[in-house]
Amino acid sequence: MVVIPASAEVLKECIAKGFLDTLIDAGATISAPGCGPCLSAHQGVLAAGEVCVTTSNRNFPGRMGSRDSAVYLASPATSHVCADRISDRSVLRKSGAGRETGNRSNRERSEIMKEKFAGQALALGNNIDTDQIYPGRYLALTNPEEIGSHCLEGVDEGIARNFPKGGIIVAGTNFGCGSSREHAAIALLNMGAGAVVAESFARIFYRNAINLGLPLLVCKGIGGKVESGQNLEINMTAGVLKNLDTGEQHQCETIGEYAMSILEAGGIKPLFIKRIKRRAMTAERYIRQYAQEFMKLDRSSGTMRTAVSSPAWRPCIRPRAGNAMQRR
Numbered sequence: 035m036v037v038i039p040a041s042a043e044v045l046k047e048c049i050a051k052g053f054l055d056t057l058i059d060a061g062a063t064i065s066a067p068g069c070g071p072c073l074s075a076h077q078g079v080l081a082a083g084e085v086c087v088t089t090s091n092r093n094f095p096g097r098m099g100s101r102d103s104a105v106y107l108a109s110p111a112t113s114h115v116c117a118d119r120i121s122d123r124s125v126l127r128k129s130g131a132g133r134e135t136g137n138r139s140n141r142e143r144s145e146i147m148k149e150k151f152a153g154q155a156l157a158l159g160n161n162i163d164t165d166q167i168y169p170g171r172y173l174a175l176t177n178p179e180e181i182g183s184h185c186l187e188g189v190d191e192g193i194a195r196n197f198p199k200g201g202i203i204v205a206g207t208n209f210g211c212g213s214s215r216e217h218a219a220i221a222l223l224n225m226g227a228g229a230v231v232a233e234s235f236a237r238i239f240y241r242n243a244i245n246l247g248l249p250l251l252v253c254k255g256i257g258g259k260v261e262s263g264q265n266l267e268i269n270m271t272a273g274v275l276k277n278l279d280t281g282e283q284h285q286c287e288t289i290g291e292y293a294m295s296i297l298e299a300g301g302i303k304p305l306f307i308k309r310i311k312r313r314a315m316t317a318e319r320y321i322r323q324y325a326q327e328f329m330k331l332d333r334s335s336g337t338m339r340t341a342v343s344s345p346a347w348r349p350c351i352r353p354r355a356g357n358a359m360q361r362r
Contacts, residue, residue, distance in 0.1 A: 035057075035060070035061060035062040035063065035113075035117040036062070036063045036065055037057050037062045037063070037064050037065065038065045038066075038067070038068065039064075039065075039066075039067040040067065041067050042067050044067065045067050060117075062117075079098060079099040079171075080098050080099030080100055080103035080105070081099060081100055081103065082100040082102035082103060083100075083102060083103065084099070084100070084103045084104075085103065085104045085105075085106070086098060086103065086104070086105050086106065087106045087108050087112065087113050087116045087117075088105060088106070088107060088108065088113065089107075089108065089109065089110050089113050090105075090107065091107070092107075092165070092212065093105040093106065093107050094163075094165060094188075095188075096165065096169040096170060096171050096188065097165055097170060098170065099170070099171055100171060101169075101171070147247065147249055147270065147297045147298055147300070148270075149269065149270055149271050150267065150268065150269050150270070151200065151228055151229070151267070151268055152200075152265060152266060152267040152268070152278065153198065153200040153201045153202040153228045153229070153265075153266060154198045154200075154201045154202070154262075154263060154264070154265060154266070155201070155202055155203075155204050155260050155261065155262055155263065155264045155265070155266050156193070156197065156201055156202070156203050156204070156262050157204050157205075157260050157261055157262045158189065158203060158204070158205040158206070158209075159205065159206050159257070160205070160206035160207045160208060160233075160257065161206075161207065161208045161209075161211055162189065162205055162208075162209050162210070162211075163188075163210070163211045163212030163213075164210060164211070164212040164213045164214075164215055164217075164218040164239065165188050165212055165213065166186065166187075166188030166189050167185065167186055167188065167189075167210070167218040167221060167222065168181070168184065168185060168186075168187075168188075168215070168217045168218045168220075168221040169184065169187055169188050170213075172184045172187075173215070173217060178220065178224045179224060181217065181220055181221050181224050182194060182220075182221055182222075182223070182224025182225040182226070183195070183225075184221065185197075185221035185222055185224070185225035185227075186221075186225070193225075194225045197225050197226055197227070198226070199226040200226060200227075200228040201226060201227060201228060202227070202228055202229050202230070202231060202266045202268065203222070203227055203229070203230045203231070203232075204230075204231045204232070204256060204257075204260040204266070205230065205231070205232040205233070205257065206232065206233050206256075206257030206258070207232070207233045207234045207257065208234055208235070208236055209230065209232035209233075209234070209235050209236065209239070210235050210236040210238075210239025210240065210242075210243070211236040211239070212236070214238040214239075214242075216242040216245075216246065218239060218242070219239065219242045219243040219246045219248050220246060222243070222248055223246060223247070223248050227248065228249070228268075229248070229249040229250065229251065229268055230243070230248065230249075230250050230251075231250075231251045231253050231256055231268070231275055231286065232250075232251075232252065232253070232256070232257075233252070233253065233254055233255065233256055233257050234252060235250060235252065244289075244293050244296055244297065244302075245296065245301060245302040245303075246301050246302075247296070247297060247299075247300045247301030247304075249268070249270060249297055250289075251268065251270070251273060251275065251286040251287065251289070252286060252287040253275055253284050253285075253286035253287070254287075255284075256275070256284055256286075259282070259284070260277060264277055264278075264279045264280070265277075265278040265279055266278065270289065270294070270297070271288070271294075272288070273285060273286040273287055273288035273289070274286065
């Protein structure tokens with residue numbers, strides 16, 4: 035039996051009330067707080083043929099490990115009874131299956147998002163969740179290209195292999211629902227997706243994708259109106275999706291100014307790096323100008339004086355309290 039507290043607060047409460055002692059005495063393994071084995075980051079990840087009774091909230095194939103494992107959802111009471119009846123062996127694999135996945139970054143994009151771009155369509159349905167976009171059994175991977183090679187395996191294992199570079203995914207409602215993992219957006223980027231157009235997006239996926247530099251457009255009623263393989267063109271500024279094969283145009287919701295600035299920079303990380311560099315250059319320029327004026331020589335007296343009237347150094351230098359700067 036593996037027990038994974040939902041949060042640090044839950045863990046503290048269990049410790050304070052003595053629940054952990056009871057669970058450990060019963061033979062349970064206590065893991066770190068978090069999502070659980072669905073992220074392949076804890077003990078309890080299932081191998082092929084293994085069976086699990088769990089109190090988690092989803093059990094589609096591959097959710098907690100191998101697609102050939104079986105996951106049954108149950109109440110805490112039922113899970114307790116099942117664990118109590120297991121004597122010599124556990125239905126959960128407890129030896130080294132879970133690994134820390136480490137940090138993942140979005141791919142180094144060769145091109146910053148353009149105002150207009152085109153690509154071949156991949157049409158999908160409603161409720162494409164993050165496990166379908168990037169199955170949990172691959173979450174221990176860290177190589178971006180390898181991550182991209184498994185994208186959308188939960189829909190069809192051949193999609194990533196045959197996906198055209200710069201292709202545009204067109205889906206129905208609630209695209210990106212399920213887990214909050216950012217790996218779904220990372221996988222789409224590294225598969226080569228140029229954009230995703232859907233009738234609606236799950237909120238956390240939408241934010242993850244924008245932050246990683248993946249263009250998204252909300253287009254009401256687009257589900258079923260585009261076929262895979264058709265050539266599409268997107269105008270991000272105008273929010274227009276054009277089917278180059280049929281001539282049809284679909285008006286989408288335009289993206290806000292700040293979100294657009296993130297996409298134009300290639301993601302929120304490159305955006306902030308640019309801002310930090312720009313501010314550092316501005317500060318350095320002020321300091322140099324201040325130093326030049328501050329060190330002016332009063333040729334008449336042969337002494338140094340401060341050019342306190344110059345505005346150049348004022349944003350950079352503030353006299354400490356009690357140390358009044360004297361003018362000459």
